[in-house]
Amino acid sequence: MRVNENILISSLTTMRLGGPARYVIEIEKPEEIPDAYGFAETYNLPTFVLGGGANTIGHDEGFNGVIIINRIRGIAESTEDDVTTLKVFGGELWDNAVEYAASKSLTGIEGLSKIPGLAAAAPVQNIGAYGQEVSDTLSEIDVYDSVTRVFKTMTHDQLNFGYRRSILNTTEKNRYFVISITLKLKQGEMSRPFYNSLERYITEKGVTDFSPQSIRNIVSQIRADKLPDPLEKASSGSFFKNISLTEEEAEKARDKGYPIHQKKDGYIINSGWLIEQAGLKGELIHGMRVSDKASLILINESAKSYNDLAKARDEIIGKVYDKFGYWLEQEPVEIP
Ligand SMILES: Cc1cc2nc3c(=O)[nH]c(=O)nc-3n(C[C@H](O)[C@H](O)[C@H](O)COP(=O)(O)OP(=O)(O)OC[C@H]3O[C@@H](n4cnc5c(N)ncnc54)[C@H](O)[C@@H]3O)c2cc1C
Secondary structure: OEEEEEEEHHHOOOOOOOOEEEEEEEEOOOOHHHHHHHHHHHOOOOEEEEOOOOOEEOOOOOEEEEEEEEOOOOEEEEEEOOEEEEEEEOOOEHHHHHHHHHHOOEEOOHHHOOOOOEHHHOOOOOOEEOOEEHHHOEEEEEEEEOOOOEEEEEEHHHHOOEOOEOHHHOOOOOOEEEEEEEEEEEEOOOOOOOOHHHHHHHHHHOOOOOOHHHHHHHHHHHHHHHOOOOOOOEEEEEOEOOEEEOHHHHHHHHHOOOOEEEEOOEEEEOHHHHHHHOOOOOOEEOOEEEOOOOOOEEEEOOOOOHHHHHHHHHHHHHHHHHHHOOOOOEOOEEOO
16 A cells, blocks of 8 residues: 655645645555554544545645545456446546446446546445436445444445435445445446436437447537536536425425426436526636536636635525525535
């Protein structure tokens, strides 16, 4: 394992904020994981598991603890009957898994193309886009349990997935180190109707090839037009979650003319729409730009500190609440 000292969190996260982490340990083999936790224990320091930092924000004072990062890479494939199993090691870029699957005409994750970050983080908030979520195809994950200090396998059902949620970011937050994730995929293609902007693109361009590779290319194109490239612009992607509503709440919102979308497990109102209607689209607030292409995204244009981000966030939350009575909830995780 590689132990590094005093590494700026701003250099490890796509929002590019945050002071120094006392130690950063990079894991290259599963056997090293207990040693990394043992190291933290020896120095009596807290731990935080980080991936590519695309959904994580650092604080100005840094982190007086040990950040542990999964650098174990590789994809193992096996096929039984018509199901192909991909075991993706957590240090692999998530998008490499999508590219691999699409190149083999395997459907199930092509809508999740180009989501930044590592495979290990995909189940944590149950990444989703264009009508797919990783939980649709994930069968199990291999983890190290930092509490009981054992390696174990957790099944899909044990992870209790929901919209941008699993036990890994709720009840069991910071407990498990994800080593690898296992996906079950089949040859085939997504079927119509596709999710909003994907369906619009397909209709407008008269696309008839719905193969995983074709959908991957289209999703990549839509994303490139709409979303900031983390290498060029600092952001954490969607900064706010969409708002989940009960059937009754959805009915009331519909009566007020708000656009409501039905999901697998309930209803949502798009927080980007609320931000836009609150007149904030394209605004620069304390150095944070509300994207003029997707209002859910905050781009760090000139924020100097976490404090600037927090002020911008709170102002946006306040304005949306004053206008609509909904509280926006932040999506990215904060390093304590
Ligand atoms: C431009 C942009 C677009 C985005 N688009 C989308 C999108 O369409 N859909 C979507 O769902 N998300 C999107 N995101 C958010 C982000 O890409 C995902 O949340 C992604 O899974 C984060 O991966 P990461 O490796 O960077 O995780 P990090 O930010 O490093 O970590 C995220 C969480 O996972 C935990 N974690 C990381 N590695 C491990 C591990 N080995 N074991 C246990 N826990 C771990 C961390 O503790 C943290 O809680 C976007 C982000 C950006 C910047």
